[in-house]
Amino acid sequence: MATENKECRLDRRDFLRKSGIAAAALTASSEIPAQQPPRRRPNIILYLSDQFRWDFVGANGANSSTRTPNLDAMARRGTNFTHAITNQPVCAPSRSVLFTSRYATETGVWQNGPGMRQDLPTLAGELRKAGYTANLIGKWHLAPGNPQQGGPGAVAPAWRGGFDDLWEGANALEHTSHPYEGTLYDRDGKEITYKDRYRVDFLTDRAEQFLRQKHDKPFFLFVSQLEPHQQNDLNRMVGPKGSAERFINAHVPPDLRAFPGDWHQQLPDYYGACESIDASVGRLHNVLKETGQDEDTIFIFFSDHGCHFMTRNTEYKRSTHNSSIRVPMLIDGPGFNGAQQISQLVGIIDLAPxxxxxxxxxVPSSWKGHSFLPLLQDGNARTAWPDQQLVQISESMTARALRTQDWTYCVADISGAKNAASPQYMEWQMYDQRNDPHELVNLAGRKESREKAKELKALLIEHMKYAGESAEIKDATLYH
Known part of the structure; x- marks a missing residue:
């Protein structure tokens, strides 16, 4: 197993200070008095809905058809991070970034399949050391993917990333279940089966059961839903029965309308699955209120990546576009209530710290993300925040991207190789987020964009160095 290279590892504060990327934001953070631990630390519920687009939350105001009253209520009482970014838009790599606060090329999970490095501190492990229980219900996807080491089903304890208390999951839930029947595995590897119950509702039943138990310690609960992700062997999304008919003429997001894809077939079921996720979130909030735990529980709703419905490549994510990398992120509970809307760019890599x-x-010193709590506490921190996120792309191609408030700048290995990284990239895509938010016009290689591209290239190279990468980036030679 790989070990930490202390000589080569950049100190995150030193890097950010030298590069100028986030020194001001970290300075603002350091000026805020350290938060004193409460008498009893808050419970934490981390609710992940796989492949849920940011614009399918009604509170984000970009979709006239979506029905998410419970998520909208979270946004009204809590904090809505309207520009949250995944640092790797595919299931397993994104989750590895989430739990280790390291980039996917550092976690061992640069693509779906490998197991997450066991020597890295994880969110679950650090919380357990602080007296929490760490509990999982649903999809994991961070154990090795071959049958000899667990495959899609049961996960050996060594590969659970610190979730050493309640375990009711499957490594790849899409391969051990279907929308109305399937199997989870408990901590001893015994099967937990369901039938004639929609998968979202079944997992919510298990989470409700956990929340109604007596808890002598603060708990960390990871609820990891598969929906609205497609059912792999059916090659389509599956909403609850009858929902597709109700959403047959629903709103089509502008970034999809301009491109061929399968959105016209899949959107109705996708809407239905998102609606079921919203109802699930509402059920869990109601249980927290009924059991008197709502004021002591931080509740996070987010996704690992978005969905572009085969408009940008031959599947549903793995691209640098907003439809892949922009995700919902709503947080309510202690420290997050106050009906705030935060528009600064925050990454999944920042969530664990x-x-x-x-x-x-x-917070472990080896983590690369940094806390975005200052954005809630200090108005000056919002002005100073760097608004830059590194995105790594794998499987569809080997690519790197820098996302800022105003630009997306992407470089790719044009050889077609699909590796963890490349020694050489070429400018591939460049989108003006101010004037082209739906990313319809690629500006890479245009003479009028050359100076901005040069600036973005330099920033991307610095971010790649921070992630432990070194590569040459060639200028685009084609006029797009």
Missing amino acids: TLLKAAGVP
């Missing part, structure tokens, strides 16, 4: 800070738990 934020939650540890909110719980009064020390």
